[in-house]
Amino acid sequence: MKALILVDIQNDFIPAAPGKPEGALAVPGGNEVIEVANRLLPQYEFVVATQDWHPAEHKSFASQHPGRSVGEVVDLAGLDQVLWPDHCVQGTKGAELCDELNLSGVHEVVRKGTDADIDSYSGFFDNGHRKATGLEDLLKQHDVDEVHVMGLATDYCVKFTALDAVQLGFKTTLITDGCRGVDLQPSDCDRAVEAMRQTGVRIMTNITT
Ligand code: VGL
Ligand code: ZN
Numbered sequence: 001m002k003a004l005i006l007v008d009i010q011n012d013f014i015p016a017a018p019g020k021p022e023g024a025l026a027v028p029g030g031n032e033v034i035e036v037a038n039r040l041l042p043q044y045e046f047v048v049a050t051q052d053w054h055p056a057e058h059k060s061f062a063s064q065h066p067g068r069s070v071g072e073v074v075d076l077a078g079l080d081q082v083l084w085p086d087h088c089v090q091g092t093k094g095a096e097l098c099d100e101l102n103l104s105g106v107h108e109v110v111r112k113g114t115d116a117d118i119d120s121y122s123g124f125f126d127n128g129h130r131k132a133t134g135l136e137d138l139l140k141q142h143d144v145d146e147v148h149v150m151g152l153a154t155d156y157c158v159k160f161t162a163l164d165a166v167q168l169g170f171k172t173t174l175i176t177d178g179c180r181g182v183d184l185q186p187s188d189c190d191r192a193v194e195a196m197r198q199t200g201v202r203i204m205t206n207i208t209t
Pocket of ligand 1: 007008052084121152153154155156157158
């Protein structure tokens with residue numbers, strides 16, 4: 001079976017709009033993926049949304065590293081860690097999946113990044129591949145052998161979710177028009193798509209399934 005994975009379509013990744021505050025880690029054009037998701041999700045028998053879900057003192061937050069600022073890289077659990085603004089804090093409005101997302105078409109939500117001491121870009125594992133989130137088991141329970149991946153952000157959580165999906169043996173497609181990225185460095189998103197392609201992710205735009 002084929003599943004759609006919606007990566008981190010949460011308020012904190014969405015730019016300001018009339019009547020809506022800017023998300024804490026707003027991804028340029030992030031709002032534009034919502035209509036793509038809503039158009040596609042009725043076409044899948046199984047839809048999973050991932051949710052970045054950090055404790056308030058998460059070590060990926062620059063605020064937890066005195067003297068450091070957003071965008072700097074530190075060592076965390078032996079891994080390079082980009083420091084982010086506080087975002088997707090458990091229980092906050094910013095951590096909620098976007099209101100405009102048609103949640104009635106989402107069958108399961110998988111939370112990640114819950115351990116304060118390690119980040120989790122992938123929907124499957126933390127960045128050290130130490131603990132699984134349960135997404136792989138969930139997909140296998142539903143006899144999923146193929147996943148289509150879209151959401152935020154192309155160069156972080158979408159990328160690592162798609163790479164892990166391939167590594168776990170799922171036939172994996174990236175829906176590029178359903179993704180937007182951070183581009184902390186110019187072309188990060190282009191490089192992320194290329195890395196996915198080279199690993200075996202099928203790259204598709206304007207998918208109609
Ligand atoms: C993400 C940075 C930090 C993402 C999550 O969803 O791509 N990026 N946390
Ligand atoms: Zn995060």
